[in-house]
Amino acid sequence: xxxTLWGVIRLAVLGFWHVHAKDYAAEAQANPETKIVAxxxxxxxxxxxxxxxxxxxxHADLGELLAGSDVDAVVVTTRTSAHPxxxxxAAEAGKHIYTEKVLALSPADAEQIVEAxxxxxxxxxxxxxxxxxxxxxxxxxxxASGELGEVTQVRxxxxxxxxxxxxxxxxxxxxPDEAGGGALVDLGCHPLYLTRLFLGGMxxxxxxxxxxxxxxxxxxxxxxxxxxxxxxLGIAETGFVTAFSPFTIEVHGTTGSLLYGxxxxxxxxxxxxxxxxxxxxxLPIPDDAPTPFEGWVRNxxxxxxxxxxxxxxxxxxxxxxxxxxxxxxxxxxxxxPPEPAARSERR
Numbered sequence: 001x002x003x004t005l006w007g008v009i010r011l012a013v014l015g016f017w018h019v020h021a022k023d024y025a026a027e028a029q030a031n032p033e034t035k036i037v038a039x040x041x042x043x044x045x046x047x048x049x050x051x052x053x054x055x056x057x058x059h060a061d062l063g064e065l066l067a068g069s070d071v072d073a074v075v076v077t078t079r080t081s082a083h084p085x086x087x088x089x090a091a092e093a094g095k096h097i098y099t100e101k102v103l104a105l106s107p108a109d110a111e112q113i114v115e116a117x118x119x120x121x122x123x124x125x126x127x128x129x130x131x132x133x134x135x136x137x138x139x140x141x142x143x144a145s146g147e148l149g150e151v152t153q154v155r156x157x158x159x160x161x162x163x164x165x166x167x168x169x170x171x172x173x174x175x176p177d178e179a180g181g182g183a184l185v186d187l188g189c190h191p192l193y194l195t196r197l198f199l200g201g202m203x204x205x206x207x208x209x210x211x212x213x214x215x216x217x218x219x220x221x222x223x224x225x226x227x228x229x230x231x232x233l234g235i236a237e238t239g240f241v242t243a244f245s246p247f248t249i250e251v252h253g254t255t256g257s258l259l260y261g262x263x264x265x266x267x268x269x270x271x272x273x274x275x276x277x278x279x280x281x282x283l284p285i286p287d288d289a290p291t292p293f294e295g296w297v298r299n300x301x302x303x304x305x306x307x308x309x310x311x312x313x314x315x316x317x318x319x320x321x322x323x324x325x326x327x328x329x330x331x332x333x334x335x336x337p338p339e340p341a342a343r344s345e346r347r
Contacts, residue, residue: 182218
C-alpha cells in the first residue's frame with residue numbers, strides 16, 4: 001500500500017445502522033495504524049451526529065466520499081440489505097472494505113462482492129470475531145489432533161435478551177426490509193460459522209425453525225440443523241429472548257467430547273485416549289489471536305489476503321440463505337457442492 005497523508009490508513013465509516021458501529025469505530029480509534037477521517041449515512045441526522053462525535057467529516061453523498069483520494073478504506077455498518085450496493089461501490093472506487101456480518105443476504109450478491117474486491121485488488125474482511133477467540137483456537141487444535149475421533153455432532157448456542165426486558169436492540173433490527181431477517185441473520189451468524197467450522201465443511205442440507213416470541217415480523221428465536229455428508233449433525237441456536245443463556249459449544253466425536261461454556265468459560269474434554277475415560281479434563285485456553293479488524297489492517301499494510309475469512313463469509317451467506325428458505329418453506333434445503341474451480345481458489 002502506498003504511503004497515506006498521515007502515515008496511517010484513512011478510514012470512512014459507512015453507516016451507523018448497526019449496533020456494532022460504535023465498537024468498530026472505537027477499535028479503529030485505538031489502533032495506531034488507522035484514523036477515521038470521514039463518515040456517511042443514509043440517515044443524515046444520525047450520520048452527522050455520529051461523525052461529529054468521531055471528529056470526522058460527514059458526507060451526505062456516498063459517491064462523493066468514495067470519489068475522494070483522502071480515504072483509503074471503509075468500515076461498512078449500514079443496514080444489512082444495503083451491503084451489496086455500498087460494498088460494490090466501495091470496491092469499484094478502490095477502497096479496502098471491512099464489514100459487519102453478513103457479507104450479503106444472498107449467495108449471488110456475496111459472490112459479486114468478493115469478485116469485485118478481487119478484480120479491484122482491494123482487501124476485504126468480514127467481522128467473524130469468534131474465529132480468533134482462544135477457545136476456538138483450542139478446539140481447532142484438538143480436532144486437528146484427531147483425539148475426538150470422527151466428529152458426529154456439533155452444537156453451538158449464542159443468545160441474549162435484546163428483545164425482552166430493557167429491549168435494548170433498536171427497532172430497525174426487527175424490520176425485515178432493512179435487516180433481512182431477525183435473530184438468525186444477526187446473532188445467529190456466530191453459531192452458524194462456528195458450527196460449520198467444527199463440522200469440517202459445508203453441510204449437505206439445512207433445516208431451520210424460527211420462533212416469534214415477541215410478535216415481531218422477524219424471528220427472535222431460531223435453531224438450524226446442518227446435516228453433513230458424513231452423517232454428522234450441527235445444531236446452531238440463537239435468540240433475542242433469553243435472559244440467562246451462556247455461550248455454549250459442544251463437539252462430540254466417536255472417541256471423545258469437548259464442552260465449553262456449560263456455563264463456566266472453561267474448556268473440558270473427555271476421551272478414551274487420555275487415561276481414564278470417565279473423567280473430564282480441563283484444557284488450557286490460549287490468548288486470542290488478532291481481531292478480524294487487526295487482521296484486515298495487516299492485510300492492507302502487508303498486501304496479504306484474508307482467504308479463510310472470506311471463504312467462511314461466503315459459506316455463512318449460503319447457510320443463512322438456506323436457513324431462511326427452510327424456515328419459510330418448512331422443509332430441508334439442500335446445499336449445492338462448490339464447483340471444483342471454487343474449491344481450488346479457496347485453498
